[in-house]
Amino acid sequence: MAAKSPPDSTPRRPVLSVSARKIKDNAADWHNLMMKWERLNDNGFTTANKIVNMRISEQFQDNKLEIACDNNATEPEKPTPKYNEELDNCCAELLETLKHMTKIQLKMEKLTSTTKAICDLETFHRRAGNCTAPFFHTWPTPYFYEVSLKLSEMYKKELQLKQTIVQDIAHSADQDLMMVYLSSWLYQPYIENSSMLLLEAMLLETGHRQHGVVAELAAAMVGFGDLEADAVAQTKIVTTATISYIQTRIFLNRIESCALEL
Secondary structure, eight states: OOOOOOOOOSOOOOOOOHHHHHHHHHHHHHHHHHHHHHHHHHHHHHHHHHHHHHHHHHHHHHHHHHHHHHHOTTOOSOOOOOOOHHHHHHHHHHHHHHHHHHHHHHHHHHHHHHHHHHHHHHHHHHHTTOOOOOSSSSOOHHHHHHHHHHHHHHHHHHHHHHHHHHHHTTTOOOHHHHHHHHHHHHHOTTSOTHHHHHHHHHHHHTTSSOHHHHHHHHHHHHHHHHHTHHHHHHHHHHHHHHHHHHHHHHHHHHHHHHHHHO
């Protein structure tokens, strides 16, 4: 008689349904996309900083030439500005960064749309009399959609802001405005501080994270708020002014487009 093999003491993971697996994959995709966005944001800030420095340097040189021309009566006319190849390359690089960020934002919208479809499917099953339990721990399925939609809207608005910055940063003659552009690009006013907490909570619910990680993140965010209150307050002031200006620019651009069409 063959000896029976000892029972496997390793606990087996529960088998996820197709919808649950998709939501879990979406949570991982959200993490990857948001991390890619942050890397692109850092790269874009480095490029934008170079553009601003070159523009300020050009303005300084132009001012020196104007003073020299005013003092030299024999100078018939002012020299024409030279083509700046490095500035043009930086503008192209910043535009390329914006294109990658646009692709990421579109993928975020697709993730949100997929989650909405899963919610609709679950609603259909409920109406058919099939009572479904939560896919993971405590979150009802619609909450995954609410979080995805909130994150997607943040990045959509931030992308619109960055589009305007890319269009204007190399053409502005106002140094203060250029510094506001840099600050806005770096601090991303439309992406709220709660975005990372929402992401980590979603990763925790789907089993990608452990409880301690989210607790540490929440504590770090509270500590950061206590230590950097003054800096955050100053950033909010700059953010309010920037958003108002950007909204005006978008409105004027639409008026110009309508005028050209007429």
